[in-house]
Amino acid sequence: MAVWSERCRVLLCVAALSGCASYSTSFGVIERNLALQQYDVALQNIEQQSTVKHDRVLYLLNKGMVQRMQHDFAGSNQTLEAAKAEMERLYAASVSENTLSFLVNDATVSYAGDDYEQVLVHLYMALNYLELAQPDAARVEALQVDIKLREIGEKIPDSKFTEDAFSRYLTGLIYEEHGEWSDALIAYRKAYEAYQKYQKHYGLALPDMLKHDLLRLTQRQGLSDEAAQYQKKFDLTPPGKEIASQQGELVFILNNGLAPIKREKAISLFDPVSGIMARIALPYYESRFNNVASARIRVSGGQASGKQATSELMEDIDAIARQSLDARLPAITARSLARAVAKTTATRNMQRRNDNDAALDLLGAFAVQVAAIATERADTRSWLTLPANIQLARLSLPPGSYTVTVELRDKDGQVVSSKEYPGVTITQAHKTYLTQHWIPAQPAGRRRAK
Amino acid sequence: MSLFTALQKNAALLGMIVLLGALGACATKVTRMDAAEVQDLSGAWNDTDSQQVSAEMIQDVLNRPWLTEYTVLQKRQPAVIVGEVRNLSHEHINVNTFVADTERALINSGKVQFVASSTERQEIRGERKDQDLNASEATRKAMGQEKGADFMLQGTINTIIDASGRTQLRYYQVDLTLISLVDNSKVWVGQKKIKKLVERSNLRF
Numbered sequence: 001m002a003v004w005s006e007r008c009r010v011l012l013c014v015a016a017l018s019g020c021a022s023y024s025t026s027f028g029v030i031e032r033n034l035a036l037q038q039y040d041v042a043l044q045n046i047e048q049q050s051t052v053k054h055d056r057v058l059y060l061l062n063k064g065m066v067q068r069m070q071h072d073f074a075g076s077n078q079t080l081e082a083a084k085a086e087m088e089r090l091y092a093a094s095v096s097e098n099t100l101s102f103l104v105n106d107a108t109v110s111y112a113g114d115d116y117e118q119v120l121v122h123l124y125m126a127l128n129y130l131e132l133a134q135p136d137a138a139r140v141e142a143l144q145v146d147i148k149l150r151e152i153g154e155k156i157p158d159s160k161f162t163e164d165a166f167s168r169y170l171t172g173l174i175y176e177e178h179g180e181w182s183d184a185l186i187a188y189r190k191a192y193e194a195y196q197k198y199q200k201h202y203g204l205a206l207p208d209m210l211k212h213d214l215l216r217l218t219q220r221q222g223l224s225d226e227a228a229q230y231q232k233k234f235d236l237t238p239p240g241k242e243i244a245s246q247q248g249e250l251v252f253i254l255n256n257g258l259a260p261i262k263r264e265k266a267i268s269l270f271d272p273v274s275g276i277m278a279r280i281a282l283p284y285y286e287s288r289f290n291n292v293a294s295a296r297i298r299v300s301g302g303q304a305s306g307k308q309a310t311s312e313l314m315e316d317i318d319a320i321a322r323q324s325l326d327a328r329l330p331a332i333t334a335r336s337l338a339r340a341v342a343k344t345t346a347t348r349n350m351q352r353r354n355d356n357d358a359a360l361d362l363l364g365a366f367a368v369q370v371a372a373i374a375t376e377r378a379d380t381r382s383w384l385t386l387p388a389n390i391q392l393a394r395l396s397l398p399p400g401s402y403t404v405t406v407e408l409r410d411k412d413g414q415v416v417s418s419k420e421y422p423g424v425t426i427t428q429a430h431k432t433y434l435t436q437h438w439i440p441a442q443p444a445g446r447r448r449a450k
Numbered sequence: 451m452s453l454f455t456a457l458q459k460n461a462a463l464l465g466m467i468v469l470l471g472a473l474g475a476c477a478t479k480v481t482r483m484d485a486a487e488v489q490d491l492s493g494a495w496n497d498t499d500s501q502q503v504s505a506e507m508i509q510d511v512l513n514r515p516w517l518t519e520y521t522v523l524q525k526r527q528p529a530v531i532v533g534e535v536r537n538l539s540h541e542h543i544n545v546n547t548f549v550a551d552t553e554r555a556l557i558n559s560g561k562v563q564f565v566a567s568s569t570e571r572q573e574i575r576g577e578r579k580d581q582d583l584n585a586s587e588a589t590r591k592a593m594g595q596e597k598g599a600d601f602m603l604q605g606t607i608n609t610i611i612d613a614s615g616r617t618q619l620r621y622y623q624v625d626l627t628l629i630s631l632v633d634n635s636k637v638w639v640g641q642k643k644i645k646k647l648v649e650r651s652n653l654r655f
Binding site for chain 2: 144
């Protein structure tokens with residue numbers, strides 16, 4: 001019987017081992033296909049992850065993101081809506097999963113999405129609806145962003161990420177589209193507040209666009225004191241009256257690069273007295289290679305031929321993700337240490353068993369030891385199809401049909417990639433949204449850390 | 451043979467039975483429900499809300515003076531058209547169900563006539579155009595004979611959310627307005643308010 005139980009243990013260890021490949025390593029294939037713009041193949045790769053129950057949110061998020069890269073906006077919304085429902089279900093902490101995570105590792109807990117990821121779902125759904133020309137549905141998402149941010153702000157009031165500046169800004173654009181000026185102004189003010197925080201924490205400058213929007217809307221609402229204050233602070237010339245309702249607007253959004261990826265760093269400790277080894281594995285973020293620094297859009301056709309605009313950095317997801325992990329790292333480390341203690345105790349108990357067969361005991365202890373070390377893996381899960389940063393360019397145009405040329409430039413201003421969008425229709429007093437995803441091929445074998 | 455060894459020998463069989471039992475629990479289970487039965491799952495807008503709204507609106511719109519006044523004054527029934535019911539809430543809500551309910555009740559009351567909405571009209575016009583070409587003289591329907599509506603039904607759904615921790619107070623307000631196409635006067639405003647307290651669970655298995 002004893003032999004059997006030992007064999008069982010060894011078997012268990014092997015089973016545990018096979019389940020140990022860290023999440024982020026599985027992304028390599030998907031990423032290569034995305035860089036080649038083979039979205040169908042990437043979707044098939046993602047589909048293979050659909051069966052992992054505790055990574056379901058990530059599967060849905062990645063799928064929804066690739067669907068929108070394919071311009072399947074309706075399908076993307078369906079998938080992201082499912083992701084939202086799953087996040088909502090995971091709001092309640094699982095007793096069984098948390099117990100298991102204490103014994104095995106953090107990756108056994110269902111992934112509900114980091115705070116910033118939970119906000120960005122709404123952002124991308126709103127963008128999908130805007131590109132589908134359904135501004136009312138986009139407004140629904142704008143309201144959900146507000147509810148979500150309030151929830152986060154209440155949960156962790158001193159967190160650095162209590163406001164998502166770009167989401168606020170986009171909700172402002174959406175309200176403005178509906179002619180809800182006061183709501184739009186409130187959203188812009190909140191975006192302004194959030195960008196001030198961004199400047200402090202992530203070194204992201206306040207976008208010029210927002211300055212003009214604040215001035216324009218405060219003037220429109222007759223808040224002359226506030227308008228004068230913005231004018232002075234931002235050193236702006238007051239806008240002329242003629243930009244009024246005659247024109248339409250093109251809003252171009254560049255989803256630039258890929259969000260940082262979590263890798264694992266592990267320390268192994270060996271106690272020569274007891275012969276017990278302990279391992280602590282922690283995640284860290286690695287930034288992805290990207291060669292594009294900004295985008296320039298140029299329109300041709302119609303009366304406004306040749307008009308152009310350069311994109312501004314609106315959201316630095318790379319920095320937000322890093323900050324978020326930094327904030328959570330003490331808790332992750334504490335959990336990892338507690339696990340190391342528990343696993344060491346289990347190994348020691350195996351060694352000290354007073355069975356007749358000493359060799360078997362040793363084998364058992366060894367097996368437990370192997371399992372303890374092998375299962376100690378860092379939780380490297382995150383929404384990997386997110387861009388590293390989001391940039392935005394706005395161009396005010398007379399109504400008509402245009403061909404939009406998007407040039408992606410590197411930091412020296414050299415054109416890296418150029419793409420044409422024919423037949424972009426601008427209608428009077430409305431915004432037309434156009435989004436592009438840029439995913440460069442990652443250089444093989446080269447890891448760039450910030 | 452003791453029971454224990456018998457069990458051991460039949461362990462494979464036993465395992466199969468347990469597995470089959472587990473499988474049975476995995477099959478999709480469907481329970482038919484009465485359409486009027488209240489079943490709240492997530493706290494989001496659901497069929498019960500939609501039904502409550504339509505019931506309230508129908509009750510209200512048929513018992514208000516605008517209907518008799520119009521019928522007496524114009525000596526004919528008013529023709530109504532459904533405009534847009536805008537969803538200004540924080541949820542993606544299907545407004546078609548209670549609009550259709552309200553429309554059905556109004557038509558079936560026999561006191562109001564309904565005109566096809568603008569999207570429905572497009573299809574009808576296409577058919578009429580086709581008839582012009584392909585239908586016989588006797589059955590062909592002429593263009594330009596459409597009945598113009600006297601009133602348009604418009605509406606909005608608004609929500610106010612108040613949340614603290616895992617408790618959320620959801621307040622829905624549905625407003626439907628009947629506007630005269632002659633002079634933009636509002637002849638009827640219907641309102642239904644729904645308030646829900648949603649408490650999210652902290653723990654799951």
